[in-house]
Amino acid sequence: MSHSTERMLNRVKAIYMYINESGPVTTQQLVDEFGTTKRTIQRDLNVLTYNNLVASPTRGEWNTTSKKVKIAQ
Template sequence: MKPSTSRMLTRIKSVYMFINEKGTVTTQELVDEFGITPRTVQRDLNVLEYNKLVISPAKGKWTTTKRKVKMTS
């Protein structure tokens, strides 16, 4: 796996864990927490949403779904 792919997957996992811990977060909170651009946050959220791990209950807000996730390091 390319280092950039590994870095991206690690970041997406961190984003998911942050949302799961906080309950509901805004896109801006993710930008501030991870120091990445809004576009990068949106791409990461799109991956999580595609895999049915997060949903957006309101514009710009995100929360995790009830889908079970097996975390590995």
């Protein structure tokens, strides 16, 4: 796996865990927390949404779904 892919997967995992612990959170809170661009956060949220791990019932506010997740270390 390439270094950039591994970095992206680690960030996506960290975003999921942050939302799970702190949710609901806004997109801007994620940008501030992870020190990256809004576009990068949006791409990561798209991955999580596609896998039914997060949802945005209110535009720009994110929660985790009830889907069961086993987080590998």
